[in-house]
Amino acid sequence: MSLLAKRSIIKEDKSNIITLGAIAKEEKKKDPSVINATIGMYYDEEGKLVTYNSVDKALFELTSDEKYAYASTPGSNSYHEALKRWVFRQYYDEFMKNTYVGVMATPGGSGAISNTFTNYLNEGDMVLLPNYMWGNYKQFAYENHASYTTYNLFKNGKLDIEDIRKKAYELKEKQNRVLLVINDPCQNPTGYTMSDVEWKMIIDLVNEIANSGTPFILLHDMAYIDYDKRGFESTRQNMRLYEKLSKNALVILAFSGSKTLALYGIRIGAQIAISTNEENIIEFNRANKFSSRAKWSNATNLGANLISKVILDDKLREKFESELNDARNILIKRANTFIAESKKVGLETLPFDCGFFITIPCNNPDLVYKKLVEKKIHIIPLDNVLRVTISAITVEECKILPKIIKECM
Numbered sequence: 001m002s003l004l005a006k007r008s009i010i011k012e013d014k015s016n017i018i019t020l021g022a023i024a025k026e027e028k029k030k031d032p033s034v035i036n037a038t039i040g041m042y043y044d045e046e047g048k049l050v051t052y053n054s055v056d057k058a059l060f061e062l063t064s065d066e067k068y069a070y071a072s073t074p075g076s077n078s079y080h081e082a083l084k085r086w087v088f089r090q091y092y093d094e095f096m097k098n099t100y101v102g103v104m105a106t107p108g109g110s111g112a113i114s115n116t117f118t119n120y121l122n123e124g125d126m127v128l129l130p131n132y133m134w135g136n137y138k139q140f141a142y143e144n145h146a147s148y149t150t151y152n153l154f155k156n157g158k159l160d161i162e163d164i165r166k167k168a169y170e171l172k173e174k175q176n177r178v179l180l181v182i183n184d185p186c187q188n189p190t191g192y193t194m195s196d197v198e199w200k201m202i203i204d205l206v207n208e209i210a211n212s213g214t215p216f217i218l219l220h221d222m223a224y225i226d227y228d229k230r231g232f233e234s235t236r237q238n239m240r241l242y243e244k245l246s247k248n249a250l251v252i253l254a255f256s257g258s259k260t261l262a263l264y265g266i267r268i269g270a271q272i273a274i275s276t277n278e279e280n281i282i283e284f285n286r287a288n289k290f291s292s293r294a295k296w297s298n299a300t301n302l303g304a305n306l307i308s309k310v311i312l313d314d315k316l317r318e319k320f321e322s323e324l325n326d327a328r329n330i331l332i333k334r335a336n337t338f339i340a341e342s343k344k345v346g347l348e349t350l351p352f353d354c355g356f357f358i359t360i361p362c363n364n365p366d367l368v369y370k371k372l373v374e375k376k377i378h379i380i381p382l383d384n385v386l387r388v389t390i391s392a393i394t395v396e397e398c399k400i401l402p403k404i405i406k407e408c409m
């Protein structure tokens with residue numbers, strides 16, 4: 001008889017991203033000609049993991065206390081200030097005036113998602129996820145005694161807003177609360193980025209349901225926001241819609257230090273909650289502090305202080321922004337190359353705008369994965385798609401991959 005508790009017997013990390021990523025890394029170590037397009041980290045054109053010099057410089061300036069002392073559970077005031085300034089950017093003053101904001105430091109965006117599922121789903125509730133998704137959302141749901149249902153991400157190449165509406169109303173009827181996850185911009189795995197009109201329709205829906213008396217929580221997973229080809233300013237524009245939220249609604253931004261500052265292994269991020277109702281933020285702070293304490297006690301002081309330093313020091317921030325701009329431009333070049341070659345060889349891709357990944361519809365992804373491995377190419381097979389991580393490969397590799405993938409299909 002299993003010694004595991006009942007709910008734990010079926011637990012198995014079925015995500016192949018980490019496992020297949022490790023295999024690819026091993027193969028590449030043995031043979032540098034291997035193409036490793038698996039794991040969501042950003043590599044330069046020489047195949048080296050990118051470290052931002054401004055972030056590295058800030059690291060060397062941290063004192064022992066700033067690096068090694070315990071952090072407070074929610075994170076310091078300066079961490080909160082840095083994140084609000086970074087995320088709201090040109091609308092910082094507006095947000096401070098028109099909304100209430102709460103910040104909770106977490107281990108990566110993962111911690112932010114986990115805490116949100118813990119505190120905004122009742123036992124047995126369903127969270128509303130996209131049908132093409134970062135698979136870990138499902139595990140966060142199970143771990144938090146909840147389950148999930150999905151909305152169609154696309155209809156005719158655009159966001160399937162009608163399906164989101166339909167599913168949200170079903171959840172309203174079933175459980176009288178809606179927790180909707182939107183991963184935008186640069187959605188993982190497709191690279192889709194919602195238009196201004198689509199954002200407006202989502203927020204109208206949030207307010208409509210919230211005003212009818214059903215609590216609506218929108219988890220905006222913005223892990224890739226700083227790699228959006230439109231640049232810092234435009235990506236913050238849609239967030240202004242949050243200033244007009246219904247008092248019965250809450251938006252939680254999941255911020256990832258892994259992606260924005262390339263601090264993957266440091267494990268730092270945050271939940272940033274926005275509401276027009278102060279009570280929602282007081283509750284948010286109380287419950288999420290409790291959960292953080294119960295799960296990981298506090299996030300890494302080193303990571304939070306590093307982020308505060310880079311963002312609050314004008315010189316470092318400017319340097320960091322220019323490094324991020326360079327990284328983004330290389331990603332755009334890779335994406336343009338991959339998409340142009342795909343068109344040339346007739347390889348279909350799901351709607352893509354920008355980001356770390358491009359996704360190819362595929363009926364037999366596992367078989368195609370095996371064929372590609374024989375050709376020393378490692379990608380990630382998911383449910384009826386292949387995910388190619390363009391953040392991890394070079395422009396030259398983006399040029400040759402579409403044809404080989406097409407042949408293997």
Ligand code: PLP
Nearest residue numbers: 040108109110134188223256258
């Ligand atoms: N959200 C998405 C869509 C992701 O792809 C990832 C990581 O791959 C995360 C959130 C969380 O990353 P981290 O916990 O490292 O911040």
